[in-house]
Amino acid sequence: MASQIPEAGAVNEEIVRELQEWWREAAERTGSDLSSFDPNSPLDERIAWALKQGLEIGTVYSRYSSKRQHSTPDQVRTCVQHAAQKGIYCPPEYACADEAQRGYRTRREGLDRMLAILKNRCATVLLVFKASRLYRQAFKGYQLIQQEVVEEGLRAISVTQGIDTADTKAWRMLFQVHGIVDDMVIEATADHVRAGLRGLFAHGYTVGALPVGYHRKELPNAPLTNRGLARTVPETDPEAAEMIREHFRLIRDGMPIRKAWRKWVADGGSADPRSTKGYMSSRAYRRMLSRISYTGRFEFGRRRNEYSTKRDYSRQIEQPDSEVDAFLCEELRIVDDELFFAVQRRLAELKRGPRGPKKNRKLHLWDLVTDLFWCPRCNERYYVAGAGGHGMQCKNGDLCPCKSAVRREEAVHAICAKLCELIHRDVEMVEAIICHARELDARGDDQLREEMAALDRKVGSLSQKISDLYELAGQGSDDDRKEVMTRIRSAQAERATARHELSRLQAALAKTTATITPHAVREILEEFTTLLERAASGKLGDKAVYKATAVFRALVGGRVWVYVEQRKGRKRTNVRGVFRPHLIHAVKEAVDQIDRNDPLGEEVSVWLRKPPRLDAIAERVHLLTDVDGLSYRDVAKRLRQEGHNVNSGNVWYSYRRWYEMQGIPVPERRYNNGHRRKSA
Numbered sequence: 161m162a163s164q165i166p167e168a169g170a171v172n173e174e175i176v177r178e179l180q181e182w183w184r185e186a187a188e189r190t191g192s193d194l195s196s197f198d199p200n201s202p203l204d205e206r207i208a209w210a211l212k213q214g215l216e217i218g219t220v221y222s223r224y225s226s227k228r229q230h231s232t233p234d235q236v237r238t239c240v241q242h243a244a245q246k247g248i249y250c251p252p253e254y255a256c257a258d259e260a261q262r263g264y265r266t267r268r269e270g271l272d273r274m275l276a277i278l279k280n281r282c283a284t285v286l287l288v289f290k291a292s293r294l295y296r297q298a299f300k301g302y303q304l305i306q307q308e309v310v311e312e313g314l315r316a317i318s319v320t321q322g323i324d325t326a327d328t329k330a331w332r333m334l335f336q337v338h339g340i341v342d343d344m345v346i347e348a349t350a351d352h353v354r355a356g357l358r359g360l361f362a363h364g365y366t367v368g369a370l371p372v373g374y375h376r377k378e379l380p381n382a383p384l385t386n387r388g389l390a391r392t393v394p395e396t397d398p399e400a401a402e403m404i405r406e407h408f409r410l411i412r413d414g415m416p417i418r419k420a421w422r423k424w425v426a427d428g429g430s431a432d433p434r435s436t437k438g439y440m441s442s443r444a445y446r447r448m449l450s451r452i453s454y455t456g457r458f459e460f461g462r463r464r465n466e467y468s469t470k471r472d473y474s475r476q477i478e479q480p481d482s483e484v485d486a487f488l489c490e491e492l493r494i495v496d497d498e499l500f501f502a503v504q505r506r507l508a509e510l511k512r513g514p515r516g517p518k519k520n521r522k523l524h525l526w527d528l529v530t531d532l533f534w535c536p537r538c539n540e541r542y543y544v545a546g547a548g549g550h551g552m553q554c555k556n557g558d559l560c561p562c563k564s565a566v567r568r569e570e571a572v573h574a575i576c577a578k579l580c581e582l583i584h585r586d587v588e589m590v591e592a593i594i595c596h597a598r599e600l601d602a603r604g605d606d607q608l609r610e611e612m613a614a615l616d617r618k619v620g621s622l623s624q625k626i627s628d629l630y631e632l633a634g635q636g637s638d639d640d641r642k643e644v645m646t647r648i649r650s651a652q653a654e655r656a657t658a659r660h661e662l663s664r665l666q667a668a669l670a671k672t673t674a675t676i677t678p679h680a681v682r683e684i685l686e687e688f689t690t691l692l693e694r695a696a697s698g699k700l701g702d703k704a705v706y707k708a709t710a711v712f713r714a715l716v717g718g719r720v721w722v723y724v725e726q727r728k729g730r731k732r733t734n735v736r737g738v739f740r741p742h743l744i745h746a747v748k749e750a751v752d753q754i755d756r757n758d759p760l761g762e763e764v765s766v767w768l769r770k771p772p773r774l775d776a777i778a779e780r781v782h783l784l785t786d787v788d789g790l791s792y793r794d795v796a797k798r799l800r801q802e803g804h805n806v807n808s809g810n811v812w813y814s815y816r817r818w819y820e821m822q823g824i825p826v827p828e829r830r831y832n833n834g835h836r837r838k839s840a
Contacts, residue, residue: 165276169256169269171222175233176252182237186244203253210249211653214646216315218243218285219254221274223293225262232257235289242319248285263296264474278314286316290342291323291335298339305335354461358485361460366392371451372430372440373400373494394458394492400430401494404454408495411449412502417510421445422558439559449507455500456493460485523702525576525695526568528709533571533737536721537562544568554722562724564733569698571722571768572712575737576696578766579715580689582741615662622655684750685743688715714746722768725821734821735769774810778818781811791833 171179180199187194197209207217220243222235236255243250254277258270271294277283286309288294294301309316309325316325321338325331361367366376374394382391403424410420421442431440440448452459461484463476533542535554538561542552545565552568554560629648635641688711694700695708716739725734740763767776777799784795792808792815799806806814819826 165280165282166269166273169258169271169273171232171236171252171255171257175236175255175257178233179236179240179250179252179255182240183244183250186241190245192244203251206249206251208654208657211657212650214649214653215247215249216285217254217283218248218250218287219256219274219277219283220250220287221256221270221293222289223258223261223263223268223270226260232259235293238289239287239319242317243285243287246317248287250287254283263292263294275308278308278312284314286314288316288318290320291318291338292342296346298336298342302332302335302339358460361458361485362487364393364487364489366394367460369432369434370394371453372432372448373397373404373454374492396492396494397430403427403429404448404494405499408449408454408499408503411506412499417446417449418442418558425559442557446507449503452500453492454494455497456489456491458487458489458492522698523705524569524698525700525705525708525712526572528705529572529712530568532713532716532718533566533720533722535560535562536723542566542722562726562733564724564735566722566735566768570770571735571737573696574766574768575716575720575739576692576712578764579712579741580692582743582764583685583689586743612662612665615658615665618658619655619662622651622658626651626655681747684747688746711746714749715742717742717745733769734771734775735767737766737768739764739766773804774806774814775817775821777804777806778814778821781814782818785811785815785833789833791835793832794835 170176184194184197184199193213198205201209210217220236220239222232222239224231224235236257240250256270256274256277258268261268261270274286278286286305291298291301291305294304305316305325308314317323318335318338321334323331323334323338357367365379365382370376373396375397376392377395378390378392380390385391407420407424410423411417421440424445425439429440431438432444435441435444461479463478464483465474466477530544530552531541533552534540535542535556538554538556540555540560543555545551545553545557550567550569551565552571553565554563557563626648629644629651632644636644691700691704691708691711695705695712700708720737720739723736723738725736727734770776780799780802781795784790784798785792790798792811795811796806796808799811816826
């Protein structure tokens with residue numbers, strides 16, 4: 161089960177080293193016997209020890225939202241110490257954290273890891289510093305605890321709020337009360353912060369990030385900030401201001417926004433300092449053209465973030481003029497009013513109306529595998545693009561050095577055809593490798609059976625021991641009865657651990673003893689072929705298309721590199737997809753026998769777009785000329801027999817195109833490829 165827990169979202173190594181010591185110190189203060197506890201032993205042994213001692217297994221989750229906060233150690237320490245007092249063991253491997261992550265986000269690595277630990281029953285108790293660490297919205301935190309913890313028979317504890325789902329009568333009321341209080345505190349804090357920022361704005365100080373075209377100017381005599389930094393005021397950046405005026409004029413005079421944006425990036429125009437790309441995106445450029453601050457009018461409070469429970473994200477809502485503070489400063493003006501409003505009229509003309517509701521359409525294979533295509537130059541994946549979403553292109557779009565939009569349906573159809581060809585060609589090889597590997601794996605079954613027999617005997621003896629202890633449970637003094645019950649719980653925990661290990665070995669044996677015959681391999685490959693052919697033609701339903709998607713992903717190894725070749729003097733580009741087929745791994749995965757050391761196939765190249773006629777036969781010309789040693793005339797004759805209408809001049813050109821596409825120089829060859837002319 162531990163292999164199903166994602167690694168992303170775990171706490172850092174420093175906390176891992178300290179967590180064990182925090183728990184041990186707190187456990188010693190409670191009088192627990194830790195003489196047999198070895199903190200350096202493997203995870204399975206530590207969990208077995210904890211269960212034998214009658215302890216529960218817990219997982220800790222922590223989160224903070226701001227990059228300037230570093231409260232993970234404090235949250236984890238508090239939770240671990242509380243767990244020790246409650247008889248809960250928290251392994252460092254089960255501590256999860258999300259650092260600098262906002263609470264409204266539903267996709268968080270630490271949160272996903274914690275849920276995986278609970279789902280796999282690796283831990284039965286969830287500990288958090290506060291319930292708001294799960295979600296900023298109280299109702300979402302309540303929903304998570306109710307559905308993923310309580311209804312699954314698990315336990316959750318909010319340490320500092322005194323909420324414990326073991327108290328079935330009170331935990332719901334406590335959770336709701338604390339949720340209301342947290343919401344009220346957040347609203348009050350936001351009002352205080354907003355009022356303070358309004359006061360700073362009224363004095364002309366810099367509040368928040370400055371748009372492109374301005375930089376900060378320090379005021380030496382002004383009071384320092386709360387962080388001890390100098391107060392600043394906005395100041396115009398002359399170089400950036402000149403570029404902004406130039407682009408406002410270009411847009412006013414009719415230059416397309418997309419073209420103007422590319423010019424901005426090519427000329428090295430400034431980007432927002434918060435940008436992670438290092439250059440201004442097309443959306444940021446579009447927003448720059450709408451900034452009223454370039455007329456010298458600065459506003460505070462025009463937009464306010466509001467969380468939408470229906471859409472599950474925060475959005476900016478424009479506020480009325482009564483809620484907006486503004487001041488006009490001619491020294492900060494970059495463009496005049498006439499130019500600014502002329503650009504706004506142009507933007508309004510280009511603005512499209514509201515989009516209608518999306519129509520439900522049938523899912524196809526190419527709709528689900530777009531993320532498998534990657535640009536090797538930018539190391540970025542492809543995204544849906546083009547009219548109607550029929551194409552795909554690199555994430556960097558117009559800034560990609562080998563930009564080209566590829567039809568998704570055509571590309572997926574070409575790869576499916578190539579995979580079917582490889583399956584038909586290599587079916588005997590796949591059969592031989594898999595069946596031979598199964599024979600080798602079966603040789604270790606005898607040792608596995610011996611371990612299972614030993615565990616079975618252990619379970620039997622423990623069951624007998626528990627029965628004998630129950631007969632003594634009601635006899636003797638109170639201390640004797642307590643000691644007997646302690647021994648019963650210890651034996652029950654040891655028996656549960658042995659049964660769990662026995663079940664694991666039985667599952668492992670079932671996988672190794674399950675015979676996979678050449679006939680079974682052939683049936684799996686035939687099913688792959690049928691799925692791919694039907695998926696490429698769009699004949700699969702919504703359920704079957706997901707199965708075809710899994711097969712497609714497994715066969716291409718999760719990634720297809722898209723190589724775009726821009727030919728000199730031609731507008732249309734050649735596009736090839738390159739991947740390594742994972743036939744053996746895909747077949748083993750289909751029978752639930754995964755081996756990461758399976759051999760991969762040789763690199764395969766596929767045309768993702770129909771190439772020019774002479775480029776399409778370049779590979780065949782290369783084989784006939786360099787491998788078979790035919791002359792250009794003989795190659796042309798052979799190709800005409802195969803249905804290609806070519807002559808020796810076409811062969812000469814196609815031969816050179818093959819080397820050009822490989823990026824290697826054309827070798828020097830003797831006249832007529834070393835063959836004597838018939839007339840000689």
